[in-house]
Amino acid sequence: xxxxxxxxxxxxxxxxxxxxxxxxxxxxxxxxxxxxxxxxxxxxxxxxxxxxxxxxxxxxxxxxxxxxxxxxxxxxxxxxxxxxxxxxxxxxxxxxxxxxxxxxxxxxxxxxxxxxxxxxxxxxxxxxxxxxxxxxxxxxxxxxxxxxxxxxxxxxxxxxxxxxxxxxxxxxxxxxxxxxxxxxxxxxxxxxxxxxxxxxxxxxxxxxxxxxxxxxxxxxxxxxxxxxxxxxxxxxxxxxxxxxxxxxxxxxxxxxx
Numbered sequence: 001x002x003x004x005x006x007x008x009x010x011x012x013x014x015x016x017x018x019x020x021x022x023x024x025x026x027x028x029x030x031x032x033x034x035x036x037x038x039x040x041x042x043x044x045x046x047x048x049x050x051x052x053x054x055x056x057x058x059x060x061x062x063x064x065x066x067x068x069x070x071x072x073x074x075x076x077x078x079x080x081x082x083x084x085x086x087x088x089x090x091x092x093x094x095x096x097x098x099x100x101x102x103x104x105x106x107x108x109x110x111x112x113x114x115x116x117x118x119x120x121x122x123x124x125x126x127x128x129x130x131x132x133x134x135x136x137x138x139x140x141x142x143x144x145x146x147x148x149x150x151x152x153x154x155x156x157x158x159x160x161x162x163x164x165x166x167x168x169x170x171x172x173x174x175x176x177x178x179x180x181x182x183x184x185x186x187x188x189x190x191x192x193x194x195x196x197x198x199x200x201x202x203x204x205x206x207x208x209x210x211x212x213x214x215x216x217x218x219x220x221x222x223x224x225x226x227x228x229x230x231x232x233x234x235x236x237x238x239x240x241x242x243x244x245x246x247x248x249x250x251x252x253x254x255x256x257x
Contacts, residue, residue, distance in 0.1 A: 027062075073143050075101065075116065075134045080149040083167050083187060085123040087151040089132055090172050091116050100137045104145065105130055112137070115174050122153050129153070166216055168192075170242040170249035173223075177254035180232075181224040184209070186242050186249075190216050195243040198223060206233060209240075225255055 004022040006014045014020060021030075034042050046061060078091040089103065093116045103111040103118050111118055122130070130151045136143040171185040184196065196210035207228045209221045223240070227233050235257030241250045 073098075073136060073138070075136050075143070075146055078132070078134055078146045078149050080132055080151040081169075082151055082153060083169055083171075085121060085153075087120040087122055087130060087132070087153070088171065089118045089120070089134065089149075091134055091146065093175070094136055094143075096138075098136045098138060102135045102137060102142065102145075104133050104135075107131070116176075117172060117174060125153065127153055127155065166218070168244055168247050170240075170251055171218075172251060173240065173253050177256045179225070179235075179256040181222055182253060183220050183222050184240055185218065185220045187218045188214055188216055188244070192244050192246075195241075196221055197241050197243070199239045199241065200233075201237045201239075206238065 004020050006016055006018045006020050006022075044064075073094040073096055075094060076092040078089065081088050091101075100112055100114045101116065101118075102109055103113065103120075105120065110120070118134075120130075120132075130153060131148040132151065133145040133148045135145045166187045166189050168189045169187050171187060173182045173184045175182055186196070188194065191213060194210050194212065194214045195208065197208050198206040200206050205228075207223070207226065209223060225233055233255065235255045238253055238255060239250055240253060241248065243249075
């Protein structure tokens with residue numbers, strides 16, 4: 001904290017009772033905890049004052065930086081799954097803005113990504129269990145890593161005529177939470193009839209994004225936060241459901257306002 005308190009001085013720009021630095025110092029580090037303003041804009045103001053006895057060079061401030069405690073703001077809810085020969089990792093972003101994520105496999109960093117998901121092609125890797133964890137990057141700082149999740153790579157999916165074998169999966173949406181739009185990703189094991197619907201928290205249909213036949217492979221569809229009349233919907237929790245002839249998947253997302 002501050003080592004002194006301003007006690008008097010009618011011409012001093014600093015009010016009496018204000019906690020201050022005072023005296024003669026060499027360079028020293030001063031740290032201020034700004035956790036209270038997390039998620040908001042914090043304006044930092046420096047006020048300088050001195051009495052008539054001061055004849056030195058004055059006050060200087062240098063190397064102002066903001067750091068984040070690595071024990072906080074860690075990515076949450078890391079999950080791993082296997083689609084074909086691809087290990088798919090997904091996680092929830094921290095509530096504060098990040099500059100990206102580091103991904104480790106079996107203790108070794110293998111990727112730096114900007115979105116909260118990662119696809120690791122294991123087709124050139126030996127069969128076995130792979131352990132993954134993720135950390136968030138904040139400028140020059142890095143959070144602690146998440147707990148590890150295990151992806152079981154127990155058999156190799158062979159390719160026929162250089163065509164990969166896909167499974168039918170709802171892969172998630174990014175960003176989530178989002179405003180004003182988000183991209184929903186899914187894969188299909190074969191050409192089939194597909195419906196992709198958006199529902200509100202009451203289970204009411206908000207909008208149908210897809211209702212037709214689609215080819216084998218990976219697909220993505222953008223929802224712009226509108227209903228079937230193309231009117232912007234209110235913020236809150238929504239559900240997106242992928243329905244095919246054989247399977248149905250549902251996931252949750254959050255629209256911010």
